[in-house]
Amino acid sequence: MTVDGSQARYVEGIAPLLPVDERVRAVARVRAGGGLTPASPSPPSAPPAAGGPGFLGVLLNVLSPNITFGRADNAVDWLVFGVGGRGDPGSQASVLHHALTVAVQGAGVRTLVLGVTDKRLLVGATAPVGLLSSSAADERAQADIELLGSVPRTTVAARFGRYRLNWKRLRIDFADGSWLSFHVPLADSGRPLREIAAALSAG
Template sequence: MDETRYRERIDRLVEPGEHVLAHAKADVGGGLTPPPPPEPSPTAGAGRRTVGSVLLNVLLPLATWDRGDRLVDLVGWGIAGRGAAGSAASRLHRAINPPRPDGAVRETLLAVTDRRLLVCRTGPVAVLGGRDAEERALAETEVAWSAARSQVASARVGWHRLNPKRLRIDFADGSWLSFTVPIAESGRPLRGIAAALSA
C-alpha cells in the first residue's frame, strides 16, 4: 500500500482545526507487552493453570495459552512494553490487538497531531487483492485509540536487539509500548513520530 495515501486518510479522521504533524506505518514491537485491561468478570483459578500452560505451550507450539505465550515472547523477543493492566500502554495494545481477532490482516498507522497521538487501523488488507483491495482497506481506516499529547511523557527511536528502528513511547502513567518497522524499511517515519511527540 502506498504510504503517501495514508496521510490523506488520516487528514479526514482528525477533528476540525487539528493538524497532522507526522505519521508512520508500524507494528507493535515483538516481545512481552503489558497485560490487557481488566475484564468485567475475572476468571477464577487462573493461577493454578500457569505451570501447565507454559509446559503445554512448549510441548504443543501450535496451541496457544496466554501465560505460555508471554514466556515465549520474553525469551525470544525481550520486552516490547510495560505497564499495569489498564495503563495507557495496556489499553493501546488491546485496541490494536482485540480479544477476538477476525483473522484479517490490518495495517497499524501512528499519527501525531498538534493535540493527540492517534493509532489507526486500516480495513482488512488482501495480500493479492490489487489496487482496488488496497483502496478499500484504506477507505475503512478508523481511529482505534487516541491520547492527548499531555498523556505522552516521551518518545525516542533506538536499538533493540538487532533492530535499530524501534520507537518507544512512554506515557505519563509510567507505562510504555514500542513499535517497529521491518529492517528493510526506512526508520525516518518513526523518527518523525518521535520528534513530533517530543516537540
C-alpha cells in the first residue's frame, strides 16, 4: 500500500487496533457528508411537533442559522447539501452516523478517519485537541485513533464523485440498503477517497 505523508499518521494510529493478520489497504481523513442523514438508532425523546415550519421558517433559518424552526433545519440542509445518507433507525448507516456524531460533539476538535483493511471498513476519530494546541500535541493526537465502528469489507460498496456542493464525495452503501457519504475540503486532494473506494471494490 502506498500512502502519502499526510495520511501516513492515520495508518500509524489504526495499525495497533488490528489483529496481527489484518493489514491496512487505504486510509483517508474525511468529513461526514452534509445534508439529510440517517435517523438516530435511539428513539426520540419527544414526538415531533405537528406541521412543518412553512416558507417563513425556512427563509429565516437560511438568513440566520441561530433561528431554528424544527423541520426547517432539515429543509435547509436538503436545499444546500441534498442527502448525506439514508437509513432506518438501527441500520448500519444509522449506527455509524450516530457514533461519529457523538464523537465529534465532545470536548475538543477531532478528525474523522476512514480505513480499509483486507477484511473491514473502519470508521474512527482521532484524539481530541484544543483549538490552541501546539503542533506537537496535534501530531500525537492524529496517531491516537478511537475505533467508532467497523463492517466486513465484503458487505459494502463505494463510489467516488461530485454531488451538489461536495465536489469530492465518497458514498458507501451497506448491505442492508442504507448508505453514508463522506467528503474532503475543496482544497484537499480527492485521492485518499478514491483509494478508499478502490480498496472496497478490490477482490
